[in-house]
Amino acid sequence: MRKELRLWAERLAERAREARLTFPPVLFEEVGPEEMAMLAAYGGFPRRYPHWRWGSEYLRYRETYRYGLGRIYELVVNTLPVQAYLLRGNTLLAQKVVMAHVYAHADFFQNNLAFKPIPKDMLSEMAHHAAYVERAMERHGARSVEEFLDMALSLENLIDPHAPYVQRPLGEEEKEAPKRLPVRPYLDPYVNPPPEPPKEAEEGASPKPLPPRPTRDILGFLAQHAPLAPWQKGILEILREESLYFAPQAATKILNEGWATYWHTKLLLPLLAPEEAVEFAEMQANLLAPHGLNPYRLGYHLLKEVEERWDKGRFGPEYEALPLGERLRYERPTGEGRKKLFQVRTVYTDLNFLEEFLTPEFALRRGLVSPEDLPRFAEAKKALLFRLTNLGYPIVELLDANHQNRGELLLAHAYEGVELDLRKTKAVLENLHRLWGRPVHLKTVVGGKETLLSAP
Structure with missing residues (x-):
């Protein structure tokens, strides 16, 4: 890394620690557009198992950059030390923004309980x-x-x-299992081969589930x-x-990106040269643009909302019950905002972060909903939280691997008002059948009726 960037990395790391961010060593490396596209396709890792999916992702990232449709400013990997990549050719200010952003990610990786x-x-x-x-x-x-x-x-x-x-109690069979390396x-x-199965089942023994x-x-x-x-x-x-x-x-995309955006703003604003102000404002505007579900925008503004509420004492059921016009009389600076932010960073994921702090008042102030759409806010919020549950995938459980005593798999979909994509579901069931070697069944709801899908 160039000497100028190295000096800025050290300066920003010092400022981050003064602000009480804690993180392991961070290694920055400058790479070109082609290498950045390859690393992004591999999820930030320089080597992955060979498969065509990586090549497909690489082409997508490369063509996006080549035709000016977007560029990857940040790429950081949750490892020890933290590995981060800077795109060669970016302006000095862009590299400083990315480095400050990365230090906040590193703090989040180290302190959030999900990691x-x-x-x-x-x-x-x-x-x-x-x-x-x-x-x-x-x-x-x-x-x-x-x-x-x-x-x-x-x-x-x-x-x-x-x-x-989760540490679940061991069953009887698991307690009796031999020690494994x-x-x-x-x-x-290869290291712990399974023991040979018994030649004959004990007479009268009941099969274990x-x-x-x-x-x-x-x-x-x-x-x-x-x-x-x-x-x-x-x-x-x-x-x-x-x-x-x-x-x-x-599970923490919105909170993590909001945390990093909050801190790169706090760390860099006092250090901006006058000629950098316009460029920083343009970068910030692009990052926080209101397009779709932008995790940077939603996370950043929601953290600012939390900080403001706790700094002014604007929390608690008594406050929430007051009419909007009467709340100002109860607001007194408390200095608790930053303390609350660190607590949120440590114990929340996107699901409970949005559940607790995404309120109709916030959505109205930030233009997430219009006044005429406010009555439908609760429904929209419920749909958003549903999208974040189980990483956005349907919840499916394996109930029985010996269904009807025929060695078949029986699974169940936790139906919560949204039906499965039948085309994808059938493809998954067919692949499960190929792996298991016997029929596979899935309980779900299709057309409002309980249904058993099977393969073959």
Whole structure:
């Protein structure tokens, strides 16, 4: 990195720490547009397992930049140390904005509770995953591995995003399991091979339910129990591990980007030279433009709202019950706004952040709704929160892996007023059938009626 950028990185890091942001070391690297497009396609990692999806994403990012439709200003990876990339050719001010933005992201990664159980060594782990898939291609043929990856990737969202945070009591079968050497899940079949099954079931024994309790971790269940080759189970574990790594980022997109935007504004405004003011205003206007669900705009303005409410004591049921015209008499500066922001950064995700703080008054002030649409605000907010539940994917549980005592899978969709996309659902069920080797059934609602979809 150029000396001038390095000096600014040190200066901004010092200002961030003075503002009570806490973060691990951050490594900045300047890259060109082609390399930035490749890194963005790989999710910020320089090496991923080989698959055509990365090439497709790379072309999309490259063409977007080439035709002036957009550029990637920030790319930061939740690792230790934090890895961040700067686009070579940006103005000095743009690089300063990105660096201040990145320090706030690094603070969020380190302190938000959703990221606590997430491993920080994923740079090396992603490289191990790539090497594993490449060896599988050498041994079993590139085409067969690619076909299996295509099938498995359609199931990558069938995980339990809460799994890293929940310690469930072990069942009897799990308590009696032999000790296993601690290794990465995709290596487990090689290091800890399963014991030989008993030759004959005990007379009169009743079969134990499988799974012991309904589970949303369908991908993990398949990796453990599906009749697959060890290399195929390893690939399922790899997809599951990577999905769980990215899950907290999807669950905090609005809050995380709002936090980073709030802090790059606070850290940089006092340092702007007069000739930089117009450029910064243009960058900020583009970043906070009201197009669709802009996480930067919504997160930033909602955090400002929280800070203002707590600084003026504008919170609590007594205050909320007052008419708008009478609230000013009860507002007194308290200095609690910044303290509340740090609490929000630590314990909230997008779902409870919007549930608690996205009020009709805020939406009206920020132009999110017009006065005539205000009666429909509650309905619109409910729809938005639904989109954020379970990372935006339908909630599906595996109920029984021995449905009707025939070794078939029985799943259930948690229907909450929105029906499944039948085309996608049928494709997923077909791929589940191919992996499991027996019929697969899904309870859901179609056309307002309870329905059982099956494959084949």
